[in-house]
Amino acid sequence: MAPACLLGVCGLLGAWSVVMGHPCGLDHQGWADCNRKSLLHAPSSLPSNITGLDLSFNSLVVPHHGTLLMHFPSLHSLNLSSNALLVLRPAIFSNLRALRLLDLSSCSITYLHTDAFKGLGNLHTLLLRNNSLQELEVPFFLPLKALFHLDLQHNVMVSVDTRSLQLMEAVPWVQLEGNPWACDCGAQPLQQWLQRRQAVQVTCASPPGLQGREVAALDSQDLGCPMKRRFPRWVSTAQQITVTHSNTTTPPAGKGGRSWPYLVGFLVAAIGISILIALAAKCKLFHKNFASYRHRPLPETSSIGGSPMEDGSSWDRGSSGRGDCESHPMPRAADLQAEDDDGFIEDNYIQPSEQLPEEEERELHLSI
Template sequence: MAPACLLGVCSLLCAWSVVMGHPCALDHQGWADCSGKSLLHVPSSLPSNITGLDLSFNSLVIPIHGTLLMPLPSLRSLNLSSNALLALSPAVFSNLEALRLLDLSSCSIAYLHRDAFKGLGNLHTLLLRNNNLQELEVPSLLPLKALFHLDLQHNALVSLDALNLQLMEAIPQVRLGGNPWVCDCAAHPLQQWLKRRQAVQVTCASPLGLQGQEVAALDFQDLGCQMKRRFPRGVSTVQQITVTHSNTTTPPTGKGGRSWPYLVGFLVAAIGISILIALAAKCKLFHKNFASYRHRPLPETSSIGGSPMEDGSGWDRSSSGPGDSESHRMPGDADLQAEDDDGFIEDNYIQPNEQMQEEEERELHLSI
């Protein structure tokens, strides 16, 4: 009796689905199973209170403009795997604000628009494995602020730039295995990122010499990068250039520490030459100053010419008359010695009272 009742209930549900216009199977937990129904479009008659929707293995067409689904405020899980979506248009999931899991595996996606995940601020898990992604746009992951798990395995990624890797630092779980990673110098940021994520296993696909090896286990020499390295002070410049341009060459050991005596000797020689030059300049200036300040004896007055007193006596003889010969006699040697002792040269000028007496005497002579 019970199996007959169960069969009747299933028949009623199937009939109700046909009448409502969608082939999806609904359960009492709010899950709608529309997998493998060859659907081109999402049924519009789905209940708005469903929490899970499986649309895998269909032939869904992504609209160029607008959203893929009608507003489903309670939808938490959406499975779109194994649909030939190729590309995701902008804001195609913008009306699914409560979505927590989005499965886009095996959809042949080759391009993600920068606004493809707009409106999915509560998304926890994003599955993008088994697609054809060759690069990952940085802005496409910016709206996913609550993302915890990102699966990018088995795509066509050959490298990731530093911006993408920095953005993925906030995502606790990231899967990158199965991509054809090229292990060259451009993979150095990825190598550093993988070393911090020890649980992530990523292997090289090319070149052939590194195929199958883990990227995190390689060093800069294996990647072919020319990186700046710090050398001890004793290593010469030639050795540093050799190590920088040839990653397989290392500075010879045991010889680097012997170059410091040459450096010390060069410094001592340079300082000694500088001191000698300074002393030579000082000596030249000293001789020049000594020659300029050396004292010489002054020439005697007799060697230069006649004494000023002789000139003065001649002037007196020419200017005075015969009556003044006795009053204006020549000064003796004692007078000259006294004048020399004073240090001043006195002018033989006539006092005003003597000049008046001479004029009166002249008038008397003329009158006589």
């Protein structure tokens, strides 16, 4: 029953195409084959629900404004190869939101507008080989969120910028073979990108010394880039600039790369001298503090009776007589002993209790 239905559908499509008079062939899967028909525009008589359209090897005219195929919003596959498109203008495919494969091979394309693929968020495969593209601008990749396969073989690209390479990191399959790549220092990002992707057969076209060599197999010296050196944190910026500048010239034979031991030795010597000076200063300060805290005996003081204070008391006592003695009693031995804070007892020290009876006896004798 199913084969009979398919035959019936194919017969109806064939009869419909004969009646409508378009030169394209239709199959039961919704594919329209219009290649090599010398067409200037896609036939408007084709069904609008077709899912595949082959317009290769024709003479299509690209409109200056609007879309190229505005009557076929259900297309999943579109082949426009071998048409002289030259320039792709903004949003030329914006109505083909279901498109998954777009073949633009051999279309002599020299320029891609940054919005040329606007609206193709579901595009899976983009074929741009055998064109005349010299460079890829960064916004060209932004609408292609689902891109899996990008074919850029056999264009005239000599370099590619770092930002475009970063965007191509999200594309699993990228073909760059057959371009005249210039293998100089500017190709170092491409060389590193190819090494990460393990891409082969991407060869140099210039300079002559590197012609035919694989870009991924080159290193910084082959590309003529100055080598970057890593410096320890203790090396100053001025020293880094000096060393970097010295790398641009040819070092003398037998002396290149031998200066770092001298620098290390100088730093070690400076640190050792600083430590010795600090130790000497600390030792001197220690001896000074030790000498100041050594125990010394207190100087000998004069006897209590010979002190100026006691002399003054004796003079006052002799001039004022007994009444002054009574009004100013002599200090007791306990008080004198408390005031004596040097801990020594003088030989000529006389207790006040022994001195008072002698004075009273002398005064009694004078009164008699």
